[in-house]
Amino acid sequence: MNIYLPDGNVFELMEEATVIDLAKKISNGLAKVAIAGEVNGKLVDLYHNLKDGDKVRIVTNKDKEALDILRHSTAHLMAQAVKRLFPEAKVTIGPNIEDGFYYDFDIERPFTPEDLEKIEKEMKKISDENIQIRRKVLSKDEAVKLFSSMGETFKVEIINELEEGEVSLYEQGDFVDLCRGPHLPSTGKIKFFKLLNVAGAYWRGDENNKMLQRIYGTAWFKKEDLDDYLNRLEEAKKRDHRKLGKELELFSTFDEIGSGLICWMPKGGRMRATIEDFWRKKHYENGYELLYTPHIGKSNLWQTSGHLDFYNENMYSPMDIEGQNYFIKPMNCPFHIMIYKSKTRSYRDLPLRWAELGTVYRYERSGVLHGLLRVRGFTQDDAHIVCAQDQIESEIKEVLRFSLEMWKAFGFENIKGYIATRPEKSVGDESMWEKATNSLTEAIKSSGIEFEVDEGGGAFYGPKIDLKVKDAIGREWQMTTIQFDFNLPERFDMSYVDKDGQQKRPFMVHRALLGSLERFFGVLIEHFAGAFPMWIAPVQVKILNISDTQIDYCKELYNELKSNGFRVELDLRNEKIGYKIREAQMEKIPHMIIIGNDEMENKKVSVRLRNGENKNNLDFSEYIGVLRELDKSKTQQLWR
Structure with missing residues:
Protein backbone atom coordinates (compact mmCIF):
# COMPACT_ATOMS: atom_id res chain seq x y z
CA MET A 1 0.00 0.00 0.00
CA ASN A 2 1.08 3.62 -0.61
CA ILE A 3 1.42 6.10 2.27
CA TYR A 4 1.78 9.83 1.62
CA LEU A 5 3.96 12.17 3.71
CA PRO A 6 3.45 15.94 4.20
CA ASP A 7 6.43 16.72 1.93
CA GLY A 8 4.84 14.79 -0.95
CA ASN A 9 7.03 11.68 -0.64
CA VAL A 10 5.31 8.32 -1.02
CA PHE A 11 6.34 5.19 0.89
CA GLU A 12 5.26 1.68 0.00
CA LEU A 13 4.43 -0.52 3.00
CA MET A 14 3.06 -4.03 3.53
CA GLU A 15 -0.61 -4.46 4.44
CA GLU A 16 -1.41 -3.92 8.17
CA ALA A 17 1.74 -1.81 8.70
CA THR A 18 1.53 0.71 11.54
CA VAL A 19 2.66 4.28 12.09
CA ILE A 20 5.83 3.08 13.81
CA ASP A 21 6.59 0.81 10.83
CA LEU A 22 6.44 3.88 8.60
CA ALA A 23 8.71 5.82 10.98
CA LYS A 24 11.27 2.97 10.89
CA LYS A 25 11.16 2.88 7.09
CA ILE A 26 11.83 6.62 6.94
CA SER A 27 14.76 6.41 9.39
CA ASN A 28 15.79 4.66 12.59
CA GLY A 29 16.47 8.06 14.14
CA LEU A 30 12.90 9.18 13.50
CA ALA A 31 11.52 5.93 14.91
CA LYS A 32 13.44 6.50 18.17
CA VAL A 33 11.91 9.95 18.77
CA ALA A 34 8.43 9.20 17.39
CA ILE A 35 5.64 9.39 19.98
CA ALA A 36 2.47 9.37 17.85
CA GLY A 37 1.16 9.94 14.35
CA GLU A 38 -1.32 12.10 12.50
CA VAL A 39 -3.31 10.14 9.93
CA ASN A 40 -5.59 12.06 7.58
CA GLY A 41 -5.64 14.95 10.08
CA LYS A 42 -6.41 12.80 13.15
CA LEU A 43 -3.94 12.08 15.95
CA VAL A 44 -3.35 8.36 16.56
CA ASP A 45 -0.88 6.23 18.52
CA LEU A 46 2.18 4.61 16.96
CA TYR A 47 0.50 1.20 16.66
CA HIS A 48 -2.42 2.45 14.59
CA ASN A 49 -2.88 0.32 11.44
CA LEU A 50 -2.45 2.25 8.20
CA LYS A 51 -4.50 1.92 5.01
CA ASP A 52 -3.64 2.48 1.39
CA GLY A 53 -3.69 6.19 0.52
CA ASP A 54 -3.37 7.47 4.09
CA LYS A 55 -1.70 10.84 4.56
CA VAL A 56 0.61 10.51 7.57
CA ARG A 57 2.75 12.83 9.68
CA ILE A 58 5.05 11.41 12.35
CA VAL A 59 4.72 13.30 15.65
CA THR A 60 7.85 13.75 17.79
CA ASN A 61 8.45 15.53 21.09
CA LYS A 62 9.26 18.71 19.14
CA ASP A 63 5.72 19.01 17.72
CA LYS A 64 3.08 21.22 19.30
CA GLU A 65 0.80 18.25 20.11
CA ALA A 66 3.56 16.35 21.90
CA LEU A 67 3.18 17.82 25.39
CA ASP A 68 -0.58 17.17 25.39
CA ILE A 69 0.02 13.51 24.52
CA LEU A 70 2.74 13.21 27.17
CA ARG A 71 0.57 14.79 29.86
CA HIS A 72 -2.47 12.69 29.02
CA SER A 73 -0.32 9.58 29.25
CA THR A 74 1.11 10.81 32.57
CA ALA A 75 -2.45 11.20 33.92
CA HIS A 76 -2.98 7.49 33.16
CA LEU A 77 0.36 6.67 34.77
CA MET A 78 -0.74 8.50 37.91
CA ALA A 79 -4.12 6.71 37.93
CA GLN A 80 -2.34 3.36 37.66
CA ALA A 81 -0.11 4.28 40.61
CA VAL A 82 -3.13 5.37 42.67
CA LYS A 83 -4.95 2.10 41.95
CA ARG A 84 -1.89 0.10 43.00
CA LEU A 85 -1.58 2.00 46.29
CA PHE A 86 -5.29 2.62 46.95
CA PRO A 87 -7.26 -0.24 45.29
CA GLU A 88 -10.50 1.09 46.79
CA ALA A 89 -10.22 4.36 44.83
CA LYS A 90 -12.52 4.73 41.82
CA VAL A 91 -11.19 6.53 38.76
CA THR A 92 -13.26 9.13 36.91
CA ILE A 93 -11.64 11.44 34.31
CA GLY A 94 -8.04 12.54 33.77
CA PRO A 95 -7.39 15.06 30.98
CA ASN A 96 -4.33 17.05 30.06
CA ILE A 97 -4.63 20.78 30.78
CA GLU A 98 -2.42 23.79 30.14
CA ASP A 99 1.05 23.03 31.58
CA GLY A 100 -0.05 19.72 33.10
CA PHE A 101 -2.82 17.26 33.86
CA TYR A 102 -5.17 16.12 36.58
CA TYR A 103 -7.14 13.03 37.52
CA ASP A 104 -10.23 12.88 39.73
CA PHE A 105 -10.69 10.00 42.18
CA ASP A 106 -13.54 8.88 44.37
CA ILE A 107 -11.96 7.88 47.68
CA GLU A 108 -13.32 8.15 51.20
CA ARG A 109 -10.47 10.09 52.75
CA PRO A 110 -8.60 13.08 51.29
CA PHE A 111 -5.16 12.52 49.80
CA THR A 112 -2.36 13.97 51.94
CA PRO A 113 1.00 15.47 50.88
CA GLU A 114 2.57 12.21 52.10
CA ASP A 115 0.22 10.29 49.79
CA LEU A 116 1.37 12.39 46.82
CA GLU A 117 4.99 11.47 47.59
CA LYS A 118 4.07 7.78 47.64
CA ILE A 119 2.07 8.07 44.40
CA GLU A 120 4.93 9.89 42.66
CA LYS A 121 7.39 7.21 43.81
CA GLU A 122 5.08 4.50 42.46
CA MET A 123 4.77 6.39 39.16
CA LYS A 124 8.56 6.35 38.79
CA LYS A 125 8.54 2.63 39.48
CA ILE A 126 5.93 2.02 36.76
CA SER A 127 7.94 4.22 34.38
CA ASP A 128 11.01 2.08 35.04
CA GLU A 129 8.95 -1.04 34.27
CA ASN A 130 8.51 0.36 30.72
CA ILE A 131 5.05 -1.19 30.33
CA GLN A 132 3.55 -1.19 26.83
CA ILE A 133 0.54 1.10 26.32
CA ARG A 134 -1.88 -0.30 23.74
CA ARG A 135 -5.30 0.66 22.40
CA LYS A 136 -8.17 -1.81 22.44
CA VAL A 137 -11.70 -1.49 21.05
CA LEU A 138 -14.72 -3.16 22.69
CA SER A 139 -18.45 -2.99 22.12
CA LYS A 140 -20.37 -0.83 24.60
CA ASP A 141 -21.82 -3.93 26.25
CA GLU A 142 -18.38 -5.50 26.63
CA ALA A 143 -16.96 -2.27 28.05
CA VAL A 144 -19.82 -1.92 30.55
CA LYS A 145 -19.29 -5.53 31.65
CA LEU A 146 -15.53 -4.97 32.04
CA PHE A 147 -15.74 -1.77 34.09
CA SER A 148 -18.68 -3.09 36.14
CA SER A 149 -16.57 -6.09 37.14
CA MET A 150 -13.85 -3.65 38.26
CA GLY A 151 -16.31 -1.60 40.32
CA GLU A 152 -15.59 1.49 38.21
CA THR A 153 -19.10 2.95 38.32
CA PHE A 154 -18.07 6.37 36.97
CA LYS A 155 -16.65 4.76 33.82
CA VAL A 156 -19.88 2.77 33.36
CA GLU A 157 -21.87 6.02 33.58
CA ILE A 158 -19.70 7.62 30.88
CA ILE A 159 -19.93 4.59 28.58
CA ASN A 160 -23.73 4.42 28.85
CA GLU A 161 -23.96 8.02 27.65
CA LEU A 162 -21.83 7.44 24.55
CA GLU A 163 -23.66 7.33 21.22
CA GLU A 164 -21.04 5.20 19.50
CA GLY A 165 -21.48 1.41 19.45
CA GLU A 166 -17.80 0.82 20.16
CA VAL A 167 -15.57 2.04 22.97
CA SER A 168 -11.85 2.82 22.90
CA LEU A 169 -9.71 1.66 25.84
CA TYR A 170 -6.02 1.85 26.66
CA GLU A 171 -4.26 -0.91 28.58
CA GLN A 172 -0.93 -0.74 30.39
CA GLY A 173 -0.15 -3.80 32.45
CA ASP A 174 -2.63 -4.15 35.30
CA PHE A 175 -4.39 -0.88 34.46
CA VAL A 176 -7.06 -0.19 31.84
CA ASP A 177 -8.77 3.13 31.15
CA LEU A 178 -11.56 4.40 28.95
CA CYS A 179 -9.91 6.82 26.51
CA ARG A 180 -9.86 7.98 22.90
CA GLY A 181 -6.10 8.55 23.01
CA PRO A 182 -3.59 8.81 21.54
CA HIS A 183 -0.96 7.84 24.10
CA LEU A 184 2.76 7.25 24.23
CA PRO A 185 3.88 3.73 23.28
CA SER A 186 5.12 2.81 26.76
CA THR A 187 5.37 4.10 30.33
CA GLY A 188 9.17 4.27 29.94
CA LYS A 189 8.73 7.35 27.76
CA ILE A 190 7.39 9.26 30.79
CA LYS A 191 10.42 10.47 32.77
CA PHE A 192 10.07 14.00 34.09
CA PHE A 193 6.94 14.75 36.10
CA LYS A 194 5.83 16.19 39.41
CA LEU A 195 2.60 15.95 41.39
CA LEU A 196 1.65 19.41 42.58
CA ASN A 197 -1.40 19.50 44.80
CA VAL A 198 -4.81 18.07 45.65
CA ALA A 199 -8.14 19.88 45.43
CA GLY A 200 -11.78 18.97 45.80
CA ALA A 201 -13.83 18.74 42.61
CA TYR A 202 -17.47 17.83 42.06
CA TRP A 203 -18.20 15.04 39.62
CA ARG A 204 -18.81 16.74 36.28
CA GLY A 205 -18.46 20.15 37.91
CA ASP A 206 -21.95 19.96 39.45
CA GLU A 207 -22.12 20.83 43.14
CA ASN A 208 -25.14 18.53 43.45
CA ASN A 209 -22.87 15.59 42.65
CA LYS A 210 -20.31 13.80 44.80
CA MET A 211 -17.11 15.59 45.84
CA LEU A 212 -14.03 13.91 44.37
CA GLN A 213 -10.30 14.26 45.03
CA ARG A 214 -8.43 15.92 42.15
CA ILE A 215 -4.66 15.45 41.92
CA TYR A 216 -2.84 17.97 39.73
CA GLY A 217 0.53 17.33 38.15
CA THR A 218 2.85 18.43 35.38
CA ALA A 219 5.07 16.55 32.93
CA TRP A 220 7.81 17.55 30.48
CA PHE A 221 10.12 15.85 28.02
CA LYS A 222 13.29 17.39 29.54
CA LYS A 223 14.39 17.72 33.15
CA GLU A 224 15.46 21.33 32.64
CA ASP A 225 11.97 22.18 31.33
CA LEU A 226 10.41 20.59 34.42
CA ASP A 227 12.81 22.49 36.70
CA ASP A 228 12.08 25.77 34.90
CA TYR A 229 8.36 25.22 35.28
CA LEU A 230 8.61 24.41 38.99
CA ASN A 231 10.69 27.56 39.50
CA ARG A 232 8.00 29.56 37.69
CA LEU A 233 5.38 28.02 39.96
CA GLU A 234 7.32 29.14 43.03
CA GLU A 235 7.58 32.64 41.60
CA ALA A 236 3.86 32.57 40.77
CA LYS A 237 3.06 31.71 44.41
CA LYS A 238 4.94 34.82 45.53
CA ARG A 239 2.96 36.86 42.99
CA ASP A 240 -0.46 35.35 43.76
CA HIS A 241 -2.88 38.28 43.49
CA ARG A 242 -5.09 36.89 46.26
CA LYS A 243 -2.18 36.90 48.72
CA LEU A 244 -0.84 40.31 47.60
CA GLY A 245 -4.33 41.79 47.39
CA LYS A 246 -4.81 41.01 51.06
CA GLU A 247 -1.32 42.12 52.14
CA LEU A 248 -1.53 45.40 50.21
CA GLU A 249 -5.18 45.98 51.24
CA LEU A 250 -6.42 46.29 47.67
CA PHE A 251 -9.56 44.11 47.61
CA SER A 252 -11.38 41.48 49.60
CA THR A 253 -14.29 39.04 49.54
CA PHE A 254 -16.62 38.16 52.38
CA ASP A 255 -18.71 35.04 52.98
CA GLU A 256 -21.43 37.29 54.33
CA ILE A 257 -21.64 39.06 50.95
CA GLY A 258 -21.16 36.03 48.69
CA SER A 259 -18.53 34.16 46.70
CA GLY A 260 -17.15 35.79 43.57
CA LEU A 261 -18.30 39.27 44.59
CA ILE A 262 -15.41 41.71 45.06
CA CYS A 263 -15.17 44.54 47.59
CA TRP A 264 -12.59 47.16 46.62
CA MET A 265 -10.73 48.60 49.62
CA PRO A 266 -9.53 52.23 49.73
CA LYS A 267 -6.11 51.56 48.16
CA GLY A 268 -7.59 49.29 45.49
CA GLY A 269 -10.27 51.92 44.94
CA ARG A 270 -7.64 54.61 44.34
CA MET A 271 -5.81 52.43 41.87
CA ARG A 272 -8.99 51.38 40.07
CA ALA A 273 -10.12 55.01 39.80
CA THR A 274 -6.73 55.93 38.27
CA ILE A 275 -7.05 53.14 35.70
CA GLU A 276 -10.67 54.04 34.90
CA ASP A 277 -9.78 57.73 34.44
CA PHE A 278 -6.97 56.75 32.05
CA TRP A 279 -9.36 54.38 30.21
CA ARG A 280 -11.98 57.11 29.76
CA LYS A 281 -9.44 59.70 28.63
CA LYS A 282 -7.99 57.30 26.04
CA HIS A 283 -11.40 56.33 24.72
CA TYR A 284 -12.42 59.94 24.19
CA GLU A 285 -9.09 60.57 22.46
CA ASN A 286 -9.69 57.58 20.17
CA GLY A 287 -13.13 58.58 18.95
CA TYR A 288 -15.39 56.73 21.37
CA GLU A 289 -18.44 58.02 23.19
CA LEU A 290 -19.20 56.63 26.65
CA LEU A 291 -22.51 55.05 27.61
CA TYR A 292 -24.08 54.16 30.94
CA THR A 293 -26.82 51.53 30.98
CA PRO A 294 -29.01 49.88 33.66
CA HIS A 295 -28.11 46.73 35.58
CA ILE A 296 -31.42 45.00 34.81
CA GLY A 297 -33.66 44.62 31.78
CA LYS A 298 -37.04 43.10 30.90
CA SER A 299 -37.16 39.46 29.90
CA ASN A 300 -38.31 40.28 26.34
CA LEU A 301 -35.02 42.15 25.77
CA TRP A 302 -33.06 38.97 26.61
CA GLN A 303 -35.48 36.88 24.57
CA THR A 304 -34.85 39.03 21.50
CA SER A 305 -31.07 38.93 22.05
CA GLY A 306 -31.15 35.13 22.36
CA HIS A 307 -29.61 35.09 25.82
CA LEU A 308 -32.60 33.30 27.34
CA ASP A 309 -32.26 30.55 24.73
CA PHE A 310 -28.49 30.22 24.52
CA TYR A 311 -27.06 31.75 27.71
CA ASN A 312 -29.73 31.09 30.34
CA GLU A 313 -27.54 28.78 32.45
CA ASN A 314 -25.14 31.68 33.08
CA MET A 315 -27.91 34.12 34.07
CA TYR A 316 -29.44 34.59 37.49
CA SER A 317 -33.12 33.94 38.20
CA PRO A 318 -35.51 36.71 37.19
CA MET A 319 -37.05 39.17 39.62
CA ASP A 320 -40.73 40.05 39.43
CA ILE A 321 -41.39 43.79 39.15
CA GLU A 322 -45.08 44.68 38.80
CA GLY A 323 -45.82 41.40 37.07
CA GLN A 324 -42.89 41.66 34.64
CA ASN A 325 -39.80 39.47 34.77
CA TYR A 326 -36.53 41.39 34.84
CA PHE A 327 -33.06 39.84 34.56
CA ILE A 328 -29.81 41.22 35.92
CA LYS A 329 -27.61 41.76 32.89
CA PRO A 330 -24.88 39.27 31.88
CA TYR A 361 -23.28 39.40 36.60
CA ARG A 362 -22.84 35.81 35.43
CA TYR A 363 -23.39 32.57 37.26
CA GLU A 364 -20.13 30.70 37.82
CA ARG A 365 -19.96 27.48 39.82
CA SER A 366 -18.29 27.95 43.19
CA GLY A 367 -15.58 25.42 42.28
CA VAL A 368 -14.20 27.60 39.48
CA LEU A 369 -14.19 30.95 41.31
CA HIS A 370 -10.63 32.23 41.70
CA GLY A 371 -9.84 35.59 43.30
CA LEU A 372 -10.22 38.36 40.73
CA LEU A 373 -9.63 36.04 37.78
CA ARG A 374 -13.00 34.24 37.90
CA VAL A 375 -15.84 36.10 39.61
CA ARG A 376 -19.63 36.41 39.50
CA GLY A 377 -19.84 40.18 39.27
CA PHE A 378 -17.40 42.17 37.16
CA THR A 379 -17.01 45.38 35.20
CA GLN A 380 -16.39 44.86 31.50
CA ASP A 381 -14.07 47.10 29.53
CA ASP A 382 -16.75 46.94 26.88
CA ALA A 383 -17.38 48.62 23.56
CA HIS A 384 -19.42 48.11 20.42
CA ILE A 385 -18.55 49.37 16.97
CA VAL A 386 -21.33 49.67 14.42
CA CYS A 387 -20.06 50.23 10.90
CA ALA A 388 -20.69 49.73 7.21
CA GLN A 389 -19.12 46.85 5.31
CA ASP A 390 -16.45 49.02 3.67
CA GLN A 391 -15.33 50.31 7.09
CA ILE A 392 -14.64 46.92 8.68
CA GLU A 393 -10.95 46.53 7.98
CA SER A 394 -9.95 50.06 8.96
CA GLU A 395 -11.98 49.77 12.19
CA ILE A 396 -10.31 46.49 13.15
CA LYS A 397 -6.89 47.96 12.43
CA GLU A 398 -7.74 50.89 14.68
CA VAL A 399 -8.93 48.60 17.50
CA LEU A 400 -5.69 46.61 17.31
CA ARG A 401 -3.59 49.78 17.36
CA PHE A 402 -5.58 51.11 20.31
CA SER A 403 -5.26 47.79 22.14
CA LEU A 404 -1.48 47.72 21.76
CA GLU A 405 -1.28 51.33 22.94
CA MET A 406 -3.22 50.44 26.09
CA TRP A 407 -1.29 47.28 26.89
CA LYS A 408 2.07 48.94 26.41
CA ALA A 409 1.04 51.77 28.72
CA PHE A 410 0.58 49.14 31.42
CA GLY A 411 3.96 47.55 30.78
CA PHE A 412 3.02 44.57 28.57
CA GLU A 413 5.09 44.20 25.43
CA ASN A 414 4.81 40.50 24.53
CA ILE A 415 1.45 40.10 22.76
CA LYS A 416 0.20 37.36 20.42
CA GLY A 417 -2.98 37.15 18.36
CA TYR A 418 -5.34 34.26 17.61
CA ILE A 419 -7.90 34.43 14.78
CA ALA A 420 -10.88 32.13 15.33
CA THR A 421 -12.75 31.28 12.11
CA ARG A 422 -16.21 29.98 11.19
CA PRO A 423 -17.40 26.86 13.08
CA GLU A 424 -19.62 24.18 11.53
CA LYS A 425 -22.78 25.66 13.09
CA SER A 426 -23.06 29.39 12.47
CA VAL A 427 -25.34 32.21 11.37
CA GLY A 428 -24.77 34.70 8.56
CA ASP A 429 -24.05 34.00 4.90
CA GLU A 430 -20.68 32.78 3.73
CA SER A 431 -19.72 36.07 2.04
CA MET A 432 -20.13 37.98 5.33
CA TRP A 433 -17.94 35.47 7.16
CA GLU A 434 -15.32 35.60 4.44
CA LYS A 435 -15.29 39.41 4.41
CA ALA A 436 -15.06 39.61 8.21
CA THR A 437 -12.36 36.94 8.48
CA ASN A 438 -10.29 38.54 5.73
CA SER A 439 -10.62 41.90 7.47
CA LEU A 440 -9.39 40.41 10.75
CA THR A 441 -6.48 38.71 8.98
CA GLU A 442 -5.38 41.78 7.03
CA ALA A 443 -5.71 43.99 10.10
CA ILE A 444 -3.61 41.77 12.33
CA LYS A 445 -1.00 41.34 9.60
CA SER A 446 -0.63 45.10 9.25
CA SER A 447 -0.36 45.49 13.04
CA GLY A 448 2.82 43.40 13.13
CA ILE A 449 1.41 41.16 15.88
CA GLU A 450 2.45 37.52 15.69
CA PHE A 451 -0.68 35.40 15.25
CA GLU A 452 -2.11 31.92 14.74
CA VAL A 453 -5.35 30.82 13.06
CA ASP A 454 -7.78 28.73 15.10
CA GLU A 455 -9.79 27.03 12.34
CA GLY A 456 -13.44 26.63 13.33
CA GLY A 457 -12.86 28.27 16.71
CA GLY A 458 -15.16 31.26 16.22
CA ALA A 459 -18.50 31.73 17.92
CA PHE A 460 -21.62 30.74 15.96
CA TYR A 461 -22.33 34.46 15.40
CA GLY A 462 -18.98 35.60 13.99
CA PRO A 463 -15.17 35.28 13.76
CA LYS A 464 -12.92 36.95 16.31
CA ILE A 465 -9.42 37.97 17.30
CA ASP A 466 -8.16 37.18 20.78
CA LEU A 467 -4.99 38.86 22.04
CA LYS A 468 -2.95 37.10 24.70
CA VAL A 469 -0.33 38.93 26.74
CA LYS A 470 2.68 37.42 28.48
CA ASP A 471 3.44 38.57 31.99
CA ALA A 472 6.80 39.08 33.71
CA ILE A 473 7.28 35.34 34.35
CA GLY A 474 6.19 34.16 30.90
CA ARG A 475 2.58 33.18 31.56
CA GLU A 476 0.10 33.90 28.77
CA TRP A 477 -3.23 35.56 29.60
CA GLN A 478 -6.13 35.85 27.17
CA MET A 479 -7.36 39.44 27.51
CA THR A 480 -8.41 41.48 24.46
CA THR A 481 -11.29 40.18 22.32
CA ILE A 482 -12.48 41.64 19.01
CA GLN A 483 -15.64 39.73 18.04
CA PHE A 484 -17.78 40.10 14.91
CA ASP A 485 -21.50 39.56 15.41
CA PHE A 486 -23.86 38.73 12.53
CA ASN A 487 -26.54 37.53 14.95
CA LEU A 488 -27.64 40.54 17.04
CA PRO A 489 -27.99 43.02 14.14
CA GLU A 490 -30.37 40.50 12.56
CA ARG A 491 -32.27 39.73 15.77
CA PHE A 492 -32.77 43.40 16.60
CA ASP A 493 -33.36 44.40 12.96
CA MET A 494 -30.61 47.02 13.06
CA SER A 495 -30.31 49.17 9.96
CA TYR A 496 -28.97 52.39 8.50
CA VAL A 497 -29.85 54.43 5.43
CA ASP A 498 -27.10 54.10 2.82
CA LYS A 499 -26.04 56.60 0.12
CA ASP A 500 -28.60 55.14 -2.28
CA GLY A 501 -31.42 55.72 0.21
CA GLN A 502 -31.80 51.99 0.87
CA GLN A 503 -31.95 50.37 4.31
CA LYS A 504 -28.79 48.31 4.95
CA ARG A 505 -27.78 46.00 7.76
CA PRO A 506 -24.70 47.31 9.61
CA PHE A 507 -21.80 45.19 10.83
CA MET A 508 -21.35 45.00 14.59
CA VAL A 509 -18.15 44.34 16.53
CA HIS A 510 -17.98 43.55 20.25
CA ARG A 511 -14.68 44.74 21.67
CA ALA A 512 -13.00 44.45 25.07
CA LEU A 513 -9.43 45.73 25.35
CA LEU A 514 -8.63 44.89 28.96
CA GLY A 515 -11.31 42.20 29.30
CA SER A 516 -12.78 42.98 32.71
CA LEU A 517 -11.35 45.33 35.30
CA GLU A 518 -11.32 42.56 37.91
CA ARG A 519 -9.39 40.08 35.80
CA PHE A 520 -7.11 42.78 34.43
CA PHE A 521 -6.40 43.96 37.97
CA GLY A 522 -5.50 40.40 39.01
CA VAL A 523 -3.10 40.01 36.07
CA LEU A 524 -1.60 43.44 36.80
CA ILE A 525 -0.91 42.53 40.44
CA GLU A 526 0.84 39.31 39.44
CA HIS A 527 2.76 40.91 36.56
CA PHE A 528 4.28 43.55 38.86
CA ALA A 529 4.22 41.37 42.00
CA GLY A 530 2.38 44.28 43.63
CA ALA A 531 5.24 46.73 42.93
CA PHE A 532 3.24 48.95 40.57
CA PRO A 533 4.66 51.72 38.38
CA MET A 534 4.45 55.18 39.89
CA TRP A 535 1.52 56.34 37.71
CA ILE A 536 -0.90 53.62 38.91
CA ALA A 537 0.46 52.89 42.41
CA PRO A 538 -2.33 53.31 45.00
CA VAL A 539 0.11 55.28 47.19
CA GLN A 540 2.81 57.03 45.19
CA VAL A 541 4.65 58.75 48.04
CA LYS A 542 4.86 58.17 51.77
CA ILE A 543 6.31 60.86 54.04
CA LEU A 544 8.25 59.59 57.08
CA ASN A 545 9.54 61.77 59.92
CA ILE A 546 12.57 60.87 62.02
CA SER A 547 11.31 62.67 65.14
CA ASP A 548 8.34 64.75 66.29
CA THR A 549 10.30 67.93 65.53
CA GLN A 550 9.61 67.49 61.79
CA ILE A 551 5.85 66.86 62.02
CA ASP A 552 4.76 70.33 60.87
CA TYR A 553 7.15 70.32 57.89
CA CYS A 554 5.94 66.82 56.90
CA LYS A 555 2.35 68.07 56.96
CA GLU A 556 3.31 71.02 54.73
CA LEU A 557 4.83 68.61 52.19
CA TYR A 558 1.80 66.34 52.42
CA ASN A 559 -0.63 69.18 51.69
CA GLU A 560 1.49 70.43 48.79
CA LEU A 561 1.67 66.96 47.20
CA LYS A 562 -2.07 66.42 47.70
CA SER A 563 -2.89 69.79 46.13
CA ASN A 564 -0.79 68.77 43.11
CA GLY A 565 -2.89 65.63 42.64
CA PHE A 566 -0.50 63.00 43.96
CA ARG A 567 -1.54 60.02 46.07
CA VAL A 568 0.38 60.50 49.30
CA GLU A 569 0.32 59.21 52.88
CA LEU A 570 1.87 60.40 56.14
CA ASP A 571 3.56 58.15 58.69
CA LEU A 572 4.12 60.28 61.80
CA ARG A 573 4.17 57.43 64.30
CA ASN A 574 6.65 57.49 67.14
CA GLU A 575 8.64 54.58 65.70
CA LYS A 576 12.25 54.15 64.58
CA ILE A 577 12.81 55.38 61.02
CA GLY A 578 14.25 52.00 59.96
CA TYR A 579 11.03 50.27 61.02
CA LYS A 580 8.88 52.76 59.12
CA ILE A 581 11.02 52.40 55.98
CA ARG A 582 10.75 48.59 56.12
CA GLU A 583 6.97 48.81 56.45
CA ALA A 584 6.72 51.20 53.48
CA GLN A 585 8.88 48.86 51.40
CA MET A 586 6.65 45.91 52.36
CA GLU A 587 3.74 48.04 51.09
CA LYS A 588 5.73 48.43 47.83
CA ILE A 589 5.39 52.22 47.84
CA PRO A 590 7.53 53.71 45.02
CA HIS A 591 8.88 56.77 46.91
CA MET A 592 9.52 57.43 50.59
CA ILE A 593 10.29 61.01 51.61
CA ILE A 594 12.45 60.89 54.73
CA ILE A 595 12.51 64.12 56.75
CA GLY A 596 15.09 64.85 59.43
CA ASN A 597 16.34 68.12 60.90
CA ASP A 598 18.67 68.84 57.93
CA GLU A 599 15.84 68.54 55.40
CA MET A 600 13.49 70.61 57.57
CA GLU A 601 15.99 73.43 58.22
CA ASN A 602 17.07 73.66 54.56
CA LYS A 603 13.57 73.16 53.17
CA LYS A 604 14.74 70.12 51.19
CA VAL A 605 13.59 66.51 50.82
CA SER A 606 15.49 63.22 50.80
CA VAL A 607 13.82 60.44 48.83
CA ARG A 608 14.35 56.71 49.20
CA LEU A 609 13.17 54.68 46.21
CA ARG A 610 11.46 51.32 46.52
CA ASN A 611 14.55 49.62 45.06
CA GLY A 612 16.78 51.00 47.84
CA GLU A 613 18.30 53.94 45.94
CA ASN A 614 18.51 57.32 47.71
CA LYS A 615 18.09 60.82 46.26
CA ASN A 616 19.25 63.26 48.93
CA ASN A 617 18.77 66.99 49.59
CA LEU A 618 16.44 67.71 46.67
CA ASP A 619 14.67 70.98 46.11
CA PHE A 620 10.99 70.22 46.70
CA SER A 621 9.76 71.98 43.55
CA GLU A 622 12.31 69.99 41.54
CA TYR A 623 11.03 66.79 43.13
CA ILE A 624 7.44 67.63 42.20
CA GLY A 625 8.67 68.06 38.62
CA VAL A 626 10.13 64.53 38.74
CA LEU A 627 6.81 63.14 39.99
CA ARG A 628 4.89 64.94 37.24
CA GLU A 629 7.22 63.55 34.59
CA LEU A 630 6.93 59.99 35.95
CA ASP A 631 3.14 60.30 36.07
CA LYS A 632 2.82 61.76 32.59
CA SER A 633 5.26 59.41 30.83
CA LYS A 634 3.66 56.22 32.23
CA THR A 635 7.19 54.86 32.63
CA GLN A 636 7.99 51.68 34.52
CA GLN A 637 11.05 53.42 36.01
CA LEU A 638 11.15 54.81 39.56
CA TRP A 639 13.11 57.92 38.57
CA ARG A 640 13.41 60.00 35.45
Missing part, protein backbone atom coordinates in the same frame (compact mmCIF):
# COMPACT_ATOMS: atom_id res chain seq x y z
CA MET A 331 -23.83 41.54 28.99
CA ASN A 332 -24.17 45.16 27.88
CA CYS A 333 -24.77 44.70 24.15
CA PRO A 334 -28.62 44.68 24.04
CA PHE A 335 -28.68 48.04 25.84
CA HIS A 336 -26.23 49.55 23.35
CA ILE A 337 -28.33 48.22 20.48
CA MET A 338 -31.47 49.83 21.87
CA ILE A 339 -29.63 53.16 22.04
CA TYR A 340 -28.62 52.65 18.39
CA LYS A 341 -32.26 51.98 17.46
CA SER A 342 -33.51 55.08 19.30
CA LYS A 343 -33.48 56.97 15.97
CA THR A 344 -32.89 56.43 12.27
CA ARG A 345 -29.19 56.13 11.47
CA SER A 346 -27.49 57.26 8.27
CA TYR A 347 -24.30 56.02 6.61
CA ARG A 348 -22.95 59.46 7.56
CA ASP A 349 -23.25 58.50 11.27
CA LEU A 350 -21.03 55.44 10.86
CA PRO A 351 -18.83 54.20 12.32
CA LEU A 352 -20.29 54.55 15.82
CA ARG A 353 -17.90 53.64 18.62
CA TRP A 354 -19.63 53.31 21.98
CA ALA A 355 -17.87 52.17 25.15
CA GLU A 356 -19.00 51.42 28.68
CA LEU A 357 -17.46 50.27 31.92
CA GLY A 358 -20.54 48.17 32.50
CA THR A 359 -20.89 45.92 35.54
CA VAL A 360 -22.44 42.55 34.66
